[in-house]
Amino acid sequence: MAKKFNEYYLNWDEINQIIAAAKNLKESLVLKILARTGMRRFELSKLEAKDVDFERKRLFIKKGKGATEKDPKSRAVPIDDDTLQTIKFYLGSRKTGFLVQSNKKSHDGISLSQINRIVSNCAKRANVKNPNPKLKNMNPHIFRHSFSRLSLAAGIPFNMVQRIAGHADARTTLQMYGVPSITDTQQLYDEKLVDKFQEKSKNKSNAKLTDFTGKSE
Structure with a gap:
């Protein structure tokens, strides 16, 4: 089935x-991991403290979407220094158990409903609405x-975005994000075309709206 x-x-x-x-710290960590890795919320909820590789700057997801006993769909994703620092502060001296703990x-690991509430509440406090x-x-x-759209816009190749996002097939990444959004299209339209509409003809200046009577012929 094709992805929408x-x-x-x-x-x-x-x-x-x-x-x-x-x-x-907990809210900050949840938001940073979601925003900076494109990770699914259930993948975040299953992360353990031992899944963080501080030296190589990676998070290891043991079971991704569609995981089976034979194929766990595991993958490693890169992580930035700021998020790693947040992890260090959040964990403190703890080295075992779930990375983000339940309230x-x-x-126990953080629940999906807790992740939902953190995202929703922080967005409301920031006055940022769902697009x-x-x-x-x-x-x-x-x-x-x-994350996927902004990564592609930054020039990261499709196959790399696919790897980080954990899409089993690169076609999924292409189908979902390969078409420019109306926001990006509008921006380029305004930047590249609108000024051209206002350029005067070499033979005659553009007519003004006030030049017309308002009657059709």
Whole structure:
């Protein structure tokens, strides 16, 4: 089944505003991992402290989407220094257990509903709305879509974005993000074409709206 093209995404300024609205280390860490790796929320919830490679700057996802006993769909994703520093502060001296812990039980990993609330609440505090007009609240998956689109816009090749996002097939990445969004299209339209519309003809200056009577012939 073909993946549906996704039109909506956040820009980096909006993403950083949401991250800045975090009230504690846990919220900050959840937002940074989602925004800077494009990771699925269930993958984040299953990360363990031992899955962080501080030396090589990577997070190891043991089971991705569609994982089976024979094929766990595991992958490593790069991570930035700032997020690694946030992980260090959050973990403290702890080296075992889930990377991001549950609010209710310290030995459990963060729940999907907790991830949802963190994203939604921080977006509200930052006054950043979901770019999809059909959705009222911000959701974690918008970070995944945004990461993929912004990575491609930055010049990262499709196959590399596919690898980081954990798409089993590069065609999935192409189908979902290979078509420019209306936002990007509008920006280039304004930059490259609009001025041309206002250029005067060599033979005659452009007519003004006030030159017309308003009657059709």
